[in-house]
Amino acid sequence: MQTQSLTMPVNAPEEHAGHDAAATQALGFWIYLMSDLIVFSGLFATYVVMAHNYAGGPTGKELFHLPDALLETLLLLCGSAVFGLAMVAMHKGDKRLVLAGLAAAFLLGLGFLSMEASEFQHMIRAGAGPQRSGFLSAFFTLVGAHGLHVAFGMFWMVVMMVQMAAKGLTGPVQSRLMRLGMFWHFLDIVWIGLFSVVYLMGVL
Amino acid sequence: MNQTHRNNTGAGSGSFKSYATGFVLSIVLTGIPFILVMTGALSHSVMVFCIFAAAILQIIVQLHYFLHIDTSSAMYWNVVSLLFTFIIIFMFVGGSIWIMYSLHYRM
Secondary structure (H helix, E strand, O other): OHHHHHHHHHHHHHHHHHHHHHHHHHHHHHHHHHHHHHHHHHHHHHHHHHOOOOOOOOOHHHHOOHHHHHHHHHHHHHHHHHHHHHHHHHHOOOHHHHHHHHHHHHHHHHHHHHHHHHHHHHHHHOOOOOOOOHHHHHHHHHHHHHHHHHHHHHHHHHHHHHHHHHHOOOHHHHHHHHHHHHHHHHHHHHHHHHHHHHHHHHHO | OHHHHHHHOHHHHOOHHHHHHHHHHHHHHHHHHHHHHHHOOOOHHHHHHHHHHHHHHHHHHHHHHOOOOOOOHHHHHHHHHHHHHHHHHHHHHHHHHHHHHHHHHHO
16 A cells, blocks of 8 residues: 555656657657758749759750659658558557558658659769759759658668567657658658649649 | 547547548549649649649648648647748748749849
């Protein structure tokens, strides 16, 4: 009885503090995402300003292949949705399903990145590298910055899969997985702006 | 306890239904502008309007169904920081376009 009355009040606030910490961390991470959005908006502003500075080089209409852009969009969108389903599985405590979801999201991200890499390679081989014109410098910077974010997200997924295998679905691991989910959904939202402004407007 | 936890932590709070709804709506809102541009069915200005309308709608759909941003009190600071970021982006992107357009016009 003595022990219980001693531990009870200690345990309850501790659990509460853990929950508050997860909420505060989620808000802090959200504010990081907002600052990252401002970085992207700077790159978007640069791209829009440079979008017609071809310097006699190839235009977006000649370079962009819309079916590829559509497939890239679908890969990212499926990755975002699959990660959401992994979060549902996490709340049910199904570790194998979370691992499977993360692995699927990783592979979809890999598909996206390899399509983007081959697109960049084709353009550079055809003499349309970032040094060709202001338009292409801005294009490679904007799309490349998004691609680097995707690559970092995939690296983070590998780290989380290792942590889950080593530690299981503990509180801190779940809280990190939630922030990774926010990051992954955020990248899909940035891509909406990207395919609209760069690919669709470029071909139009 | 669990309910407050879910309300407070953004991306971790969805149900299967919310992700499925968001996914289907996003597919539709991606398909519409791509089909319009690929077929070239409409005039230039109407297509520009459709591209941006579909993009803004899809951003709202994903914020709501994937990141669970809503007007609940738990999301208050998320929404405030999002709106603040939109103001900055509006000044940043809008101001750049305005100044550079004006520069091109005068040169």
